[in-house]
Amino acid sequence: xxxxxxxxxxxxxxxxxxxxxxxxxxxxxxxxxxxxxxxxxxxxxxxxxxxxxxxxxxxxxxxxxxxxxxxxxxxxxxxxxxxxxxxxxxxxxxxxxxxxxxxxxxxxxxxxxxxxxxxxxxxxxxxxxxxxxxxxxxxxxxxxxxxxxxxxxxxxxxxxxxxxxxxxxxxxxxxxxxxxxxxxxxxxxxxxxxxxxxxxxxxxxxxxxxxxxxxxxxxxxxxxxxxxxxxxxxxxxxxxxxxxxxxxxxxxxxxxxxxxxxxxxxxxxxxxxxxxxxxxxxxxxxxxxxxxxxxxxxxxxxxxxxxxxxxxxxxxxxxxxxxxxxxxxxxxxxxxxxxxxxxxxxxxxxxxxxxxxxx
Numbered sequence: 001x002x003x004x005x006x007x008x009x010x011x012x013x014x015x016x017x018x019x020x021x022x023x024x025x026x027x028x029x030x031x032x033x034x035x036x037x038x039x040x041x042x043x044x045x046x047x048x049x050x051x052x053x054x055x056x057x058x059x060x061x062x063x064x065x066x067x068x069x070x071x072x073x074x075x076x077x078x079x080x081x082x083x084x085x086x087x088x089x090x091x092x093x094x095x096x097x098x099x100x101x102x103x104x105x106x107x108x109x110x111x112x113x114x115x116x117x118x119x120x121x122x123x124x125x126x127x128x129x130x131x132x133x134x135x136x137x138x139x140x141x142x143x144x145x146x147x148x149x150x151x152x153x154x155x156x157x158x159x160x161x162x163x164x165x166x167x168x169x170x171x172x173x174x175x176x177x178x179x180x181x182x183x184x185x186x187x188x189x190x191x192x193x194x195x196x197x198x199x200x201x202x203x204x205x206x207x208x209x210x211x212x213x214x215x216x217x218x219x220x221x222x223x224x225x226x227x228x229x230x231x232x233x234x235x236x237x238x239x240x241x242x243x244x245x246x247x248x249x250x251x252x253x254x255x256x257x258x259x260x261x262x263x264x265x266x267x268x269x270x271x272x273x274x275x276x277x278x279x280x281x282x283x284x285x286x287x288x289x290x291x292x293x294x295x296x297x298x299x300x301x302x303x304x305x306x307x308x309x310x311x312x313x314x315x316x317x318x319x320x321x322x323x324x325x326x327x328x329x330x331x332x333x334x335x336x337x338x339x340x341x342x343x344x345x346x347x348x349x350x351x352x353x354x355x356x357x358x359x
Contacts, residue, residue, distance in 0.1 A: 019304045026304065030301065036290055041056075059222040061221065061245065067243065076099070097224065098224075100127040100130050100131075102219060103121075105120055106120065109161065109203060122204075122210030128140045134185060135186075141205070141206060152181075153185075177213065196286040247277075248276045
């Protein structure tokens with residue numbers, strides 16, 4: 001009987017050890033996944049070592065309600081007014097906010113060596129501060145560029161058009177209009193982005209240049225990093241002032257925190273249901289893929305941890321119960337007896353002293 005009990009305890013200990021290791025592995029992998037996507041941490045990069053806190057938000061516009069450039073500039077002025085109200089010294093060159101936006105479509109691209117139909121992202125603002133794609137050659141395009149005729153090619157498109165990646169300054173034509181290659185980028189290599197991106201060869205160009213090629217173009221996504229003196233300051237302002245229409249506002253800051261990921265476990269089954277007329281860009285689909293994996297790993301980690309925790313609680317309860325029994329049956333009677341003996345001795349001394357004084 002004792003041998004069977006001993007074997008049972010050993011099996012339970014081994015099982016608990018394995019479950020604890022599995023739980024630790026789930027939490028470790030989940031922790032690594034939360035830092036996988038640079039596009040979700042623009043606020044942290046912009047804050048750097050500074051003392052001012054920043055928040056990051058993304059506004060996804062409905063496909064039939066794109067954002068015009070005038071609306072973007074109007075919102076920028078609203079940002080400056082809000083920062084002034086909060087006591088910040090903000091101007092048009094402020095470091096207290098950064099934004100970016102994009103529109104997308106297919107365009108025909110030709111070079112002396114090849115041609116292709118390229119998925120084109122027309123970007124404005126500080127797009128590559130939000131999405132720091134790796135440069136294989138050349139430089140990014142920026143809002144401050146005086147000429148809007150520079151474009152970035154991804155690696156696949158560069159090889160299709162020129163058979164290489166060192167292409168800075170090379171001429172191309174987009175829908176018959178001359179442009180110049182600014183550089184070549186490598187798309188994100190993480191598993192989620194590779195799975196989410198399905199549009200083929202890609203090109204980035206100035207939003208202003210794109211609208212000259214497609215006059216009916218409009219931004220379908222707007223990203224913002226902004227100083228946040230108190231929690232909820234930025235999200236409240238965006239909900240009040242941004243022309244979101246039937247779109248969706250997402251708070252990127254803290255989206256991989258324990259509480260946010262745990263809430264996804266409770267939303268299982270309904271998370272995939274979308275009631276907005278929104279088409280997410282590939283980086284948001286990648287982020288949602290990572291969120292799903294994080295939620296699964298967090299759930300498994302907590303599940304694996306549950307049995308050792310319950311077993312530990314039971315053992316602790318038994319030890320406390322055994323300790324209480326030992327206390328009441330063994331220790332307390334002995335202490336009580338010693339105390340009574342000490343009282344008797346004290347009374348005896350007092351009696352002897354009293355009678356000695358009487359004599």
